[in-house]
Amino acid sequence: MTAIFKREISAYFHSALGFVFCAALYFFTGYYFLTYNIYNATADFSSLFTLLFPVVLFMVPILTMRLMSEDKQSKTDQVLLTSPVSPFSIVLGKYLSALCVFLLAILMTLVLAVVTEVFARVDWPLFIGHFLGLTLLGAALIAVCMFLSSLTESQVIAALLGFTASLFLFIMDALTAMVSKGFLYNLFYYLSFSKRYQPFTYGILDLSNVLFFVSIAAFFLFLTTLTLEKRRWS
Amino acid sequence: MIQVKNLSKTYGEKTALDTVSFEIKTGEIVGLLGLNGAGKSTTMNILTGYLSPNSGSVHVNGFDMGKEPGKAKRHIGYLPEQPAFYGGMRVNEYLNFICDLKKILPDKKARQEHLDALFSQVGLSAVKRRLIRNLSKGYRQRVSFAQALVGNPKVLILDEPTVGLDPSQVMEIRQLIRERGKTATVLISSHILSEIRELCQRILVLKDGKLIADDSPENLAKLTRRPHQVKIRVKGSAQQVREALKDTAGLVSLQFLGENEEGTVDAAIETEEGTDARENVFHALAQNSLPLLYTYGSEASLEDIFLQLVRKQDDSHL
Known part of the structure; x- marks a missing residue:
């Protein structure tokens, strides 16, 4: 698992992908910080984290598009699956590498909070709640998009599938309003990433929301492992 | 095993x-x-x-x-049919990754010594710091071969x-x-x-x-050996060979294949199954003072063996 984690981290920063992903998130974080915190002279980061929700939704598929599909296309899955490493360790190693790059990218919010602290009082418990929410959102979304990447050998298709999933998650609240109460309504309501994420931006740390994101991540990691295992039986 | x-x-x-x-x-x-x-x-x-x-x-x-x-x-050390590797890695880096993957040679010095010996054995020393994607097909095959040998499986x-x-x-x-x-x-x-x-x-x-x-x-x-079917090259003419071999015991067929060397003739001979054509042919030619330059065809090449085995299987299905 460690070997795969190290290789994937190195792959992110041997190519432009890791740098571009971090740079894009730094840009959006900096821009929103400037427009909401600096112009409004506030140390409240709620607006910044609310606005980062769609940014993360549409950036994560770029981060994960090559994770599994690249191995399938270049046949390096043969090297991995014939080594004494279990499929779950392969999946976990890749997942943790993407999560680390994601954390590195959202670390900019922490840097900005520290800088803000020099000039004003930052509500740190609230900020940590925000940060945890964004981390959990990223963790769940990376697992979903990684699973989608395992379904194809084309990185472009993997990215498109990821964007579609993100778009679906983004409009899920609107869909909830469109359907009458019943199974679909309940499904959309309970699976809404936005509804689960919002309480974090209000400073509410609800354990059920934490468990929701952790469960989504665990479920899709399990599915990705199954997809990898399935290749041995196909 | x-x-x-x-x-x-x-x-x-x-x-x-x-x-x-x-x-x-x-x-x-x-x-x-x-x-x-x-x-x-x-x-x-x-x-x-x-x-x-x-x-x-x-x-x-x-x-x-x-x-x-x-x-x-x-x-297990496995060399797949199509060399598979991460093109963005350097040769040395890739084989280090394989060591990590196989959880072998944790000591860095021992690992590098092992890898250096391997590079030398498979002819990769000169390119060990190059990106795999920039290597020629032959070198890539060597990288793939080296990864199979990592850790002396x-x-x-x-x-x-x-x-x-x-x-x-x-x-x-x-x-x-x-x-x-x-x-x-x-x-x-x-x-x-x-x-x-x-x-x-x-x-x-x-x-x-x-x-x-x-x-x-x-x-x-x-x-798959068929000693009753041989090909020969004899110093002499086709007429002389035909005369010499006409009374060979068990002769089934004699076919001339032309002159591939000056003053010689090639022929394909088949005798009855269970007989060894080579011995009878040798004696017959010797009696007529016709030098036998060589005999071939009774020892099957691996290609012949392989094809005969595959065909035999086909025939048995008919």
Whole structure:
């Protein structure tokens, strides 16, 4: 698992992908910080984290598009699956590498909070709640998009599938309003990433929301492992 | 050691392997032959744990691939048919990654010494710091070969090991396989039959997923040898040879193949089955003072053996 984690981290920063992903998130974080915190002279980061929700939704598929599909296309899955490493360790190693790059990218919010602290009082418990929410959102979304990447050998298709999933998650609240109460309504309501994420931006740390994101991540990691295992039986 | 018992694999309706069983001991180099689609790659993929069989079992050095895949895979070095690697990595970096993946040689100094020795053996020393994606096909094949040898595995499974290599490199790699074969179990699949004949003590032949032969090249040659059919080259004319051989015991046919050397004639002779045409022909020609320059055709080449085995199987199905 460690070997795969190290290789994937190195792959992110041997190519432009890791740098571009971090740079894009730094840009959006900096821009929103400037427009909401600096112009409004506030140390409240709620607006910044609310606005980062769609940014993360549409950036994560770029981060994960090559994770599994690249191995399938270049046949390096043969090297991995014939080594004494279990499929779950392969999946976990890749997942943790993407999560680390994601954390590195959202670390900019922490840097900005520290800088803000020099000039004003930052509500740190609230900020940590925000940060945890964004981390959990990223963790769940990376697992979903990684699973989608395992379904194809084309990185472009993997990215498109990821964007579609993100778009679906983004409009899920609107869909909830469109359907009458019943199974679909309940499904959309309970699976809404936005509804689960919002309480974090209000400073509410609800354990059920934490468990929701952790469960989504665990479920899709399990599915990705199954997809990898399935290749041995196909 | 590899033990394979009743291995079967199907892809949808197609049977890729049908109850294949064999055993390869430590110190043996075994060749796996078969036409395209015969099941060679499927066999190798199952042996390495890349694919799972529908039924049957594979034991590698005593470890069941189905039950203890981690332990079984630890003993295997695998060279896939298509070299697979991360193009963005440098050669040294990639082989270090393989060491990490196989959880071997944790000591950095010992690892680098092992890798340097490997680079030298497979001819990668000059390119060990280069990106794999920038290497030529031959060098990529060497990188793939080197990753199979990392950690000196007890079982080597090599799918077309010398494809894309230059002739001198082919000789070196074959020598390396021969040396490794003294202490390891080696299974080679190759379309270069001379390579199989040169390296392997035993040959497995697959046809439509079935193991149709498992023996030494010598024994397989005996199975397919046809001593009553020979070709000869004689110093003399066709007329003289016909005269000399007309009373040969059991002669079934005599066909002249032309003059391939000045003053000589080539002929194909067939005598009755169960007789050795070579002896009778020799005596007949000697009595007529016709020098026999050489006899050939009674010793089958591996190509002949392979094709005859495959055809024999076809005939038995008719």
